[in-house]
Amino acid sequence: MKKVSIIGSTGSIGCQALDVAYNNPDKIKIVGLSAGKNIELLIKQVKEFQPKVVSVSSVEHAGLLQKEFGASKGIDIYHGSEGLLAVAGCEDADIVLTAVTGTVGLAPTLKAIESGKDLALANKETLVAAGPLVMAEAGARGVKIYPVDSEHSAIWQCLNGEDTKALSRLILTASGGPFRNLPQKEMDAITPEQALKHPNWNMGSKITIDSATLMNKGLEVIEARWLFDVDFDKVDVLVHPQSIVHSMVEFIDGSVMAHLGIPDMRIPIQYALSNPHRWPNNLPKLDLMQVAHLTFERPDLDRFPCLKLAYQAGRIGGTMPAVLNAANEVAVERFLRKEIAFTDIPKTVSRVMEKHQRVASPTLEDILQADRWAREAAYQF
Structure with a gap:
């Protein structure tokens, strides 16, 4: 129990x-x-x-x-x-x-x-x-x-029993959100109602907006770096619109392990609670014949700059990831209140990051202070 x-x-x-x-x-x-x-x-x-x-x-x-x-x-x-x-x-x-x-x-x-x-x-x-x-x-x-995130749960399961020294890279998959194929010139006009319609997952409003900007994937890149103790150069992102392959692990011999399943968060939640055992459930099983096609593509960092900003913040380190996160939270909140445009979210985050004086080896208080400063700076912008 x-x-x-x-x-x-x-x-x-x-x-x-x-x-x-x-x-x-x-x-x-x-x-x-x-x-x-x-x-x-x-x-x-x-x-x-x-x-x-x-x-x-x-x-x-x-x-x-x-x-x-x-x-x-x-x-x-x-x-x-x-x-x-x-x-x-x-x-x-x-x-x-x-x-x-x-x-x-x-x-x-x-x-x-x-x-x-x-x-x-x-x-x-x-x-x-x-x-x-x-x-x-x-x-x-x-x-x-x-x-518990489906992507990190997938990597965790793929690495189970493996020698981490044989790890070559982690491959996080992203659905691409609802605007994957939207022309860039139309992105200024995106409404919160449109952004909250995720094609595959049932999530809260903040995570859903982060998925639409690809910031969610950027945050997951930073999370993966710490969960699995890997450098950022070993964490890649691929857009996978079907959300069936939840993530992959490539090993030094060229083998790639992938975790597949229906897009339902109850599966990784249950595994986090049941580990090291697996429990049965009444959820639908994956039917590959019905899925038929699994496709992958590189994320467009020009159209979705939040992912690029997350990599930058992660590599800079110190208090910068906390600033990225706090500025994004404020920007998403203001977008949901229709105070700023969808494309203002990465602009706000970028501007706040540019102004921040990083603390290289922060204490908890340094991190909390950076968080407070970034929120105030984001509101002012």
Whole structure:
């Protein structure tokens, strides 16, 4: 029985993780849930899974939970940043799934590591902003980090049992998003409604916009560098519109291992929780005859400069990846509010990166300060 805490239970990944838990009641026990403002959904989740620790963003919502469940239910209710840390450090948890987006996931991730909990990591921004710190802390405490992103889960599975010295390169696949074939001159007119229509995946709004700009793939490149301890020159990206090959690993003898499957996040979520075992499920199986064709192409870095910016930030290192991530979060938020154009997202990120004075070997406080500075600079731009 795996005892699991979920940071971000009402988001896309959190809901799909709870679907996995619901279908495996003899294998998974939910002991902690944290959410933001979707109090109605959280109440339903608490009733269904009866966790021991629950957290929400505001004191008002915590009061609603207290009124709904009270002390008689044996549920500890928290709110705000203290609540995130309480769920992440829940004494009963064996593993913590971080399923929030953005650097809000950094503090609970570090708290889970400090508490000796293994991690199922769906919050890529944590490793983008603070990869060296997070991996060093996990290594020092013997904490295992299991990737949940479909691409990193694919690489993890392809490398299982292999000698990493025989690794030649990692190949991350990208769907290309909804604008893969859109003429560049039409990209200024892209609306949030259009950008939120991902052709293959069901994801939250921020990740969906990042997929449309290819920033999501750039963040995954930086995440892969830290998860698998490889140089950026050994991480490539290929556009694969069918989203059937989730990623590949090339070895020094020329062999290439690929992980294939239907585009459904419940599969990598389940594997992160079930590892080293595999559990059956009721999801559709991959029918290659129905797929028929698998195609690959190089990403167009002129039309999608966010991917190029991510490589640049990763290679510069220090506080620059945190600045890339923070500026992008602000730009995406403003695009969703229709305050800037789709093509202003990479322009904003690029301008903020140009202004940043990098700290080469940052502490956690340096990273948080760079994050705050980048957000303010992005708003000003």
